[in-house]
Amino acid sequence: MRQVKRLATISLLSCAFAVGLPTVLNADPTRSPSPSSSLEPYKSAQEQFKRDRETYMQALRDRDIKMRLINFTFKNSVDKAAADARAAMSTAITPEQKSSISTIRRNAIAQAIAVRDAAILALGPFPTPPAKPEKLGHEKSELKIESKSDQKGKQKR
Secondary structure (H helix, E strand, C coil), X not given: CHHHHHHHHHHHHHHHHHHHHHHHHHCCCCCCCCCCCCCHHHHXXXXXXXXXXXXXXXXXXXXXXXXXXXXXXXXHHHHHHHHHHHHXXXXXXXXXXXXXXXXXXXXXXXXXXXXXHHHHHHHCCCCCCCCCCCCCHHHHHHHHHHHHHHHHCCCCC
16 A cells, blocks of 8 residues: 555656646746946956955965965074084083084074065065955945845844
8 A cells, every 4th residue: 555655656746747847948037137237337346356355365375485485494594503502512611612602503593583584574565455345325225225134034142
């Protein structure tokens, strides 16, 4: 009995699908309304903003890569100065030798700092982010109406 009901349901659904599908496929597609001319300047400005933002993000990524390289070079220079000082300190006997080694290490670190600062200055200023395009007055009011209608269904906490 159960199989008969299942078979009847499957055959009924397949018939309905076979009859309904060609009519759906033959239906005229609904045409979307043409965009109004008042939105065209905003849309083109929005597209330009997207291109500018992508350029800005690429500039930030490039700057970040360069900063990582500068910091990596700086760290290696400081580590080398410290390692050289440790190695020289192990063989130093007199206080004058130890003082000289410390002075050399401090000078090497100061030089590494100067090189790092010069490299950062050579990068130039941070890239400026693009300005987001402003909507026209009537477009803003349409946006506010939509956002208010979206909030009606939300519950307050």
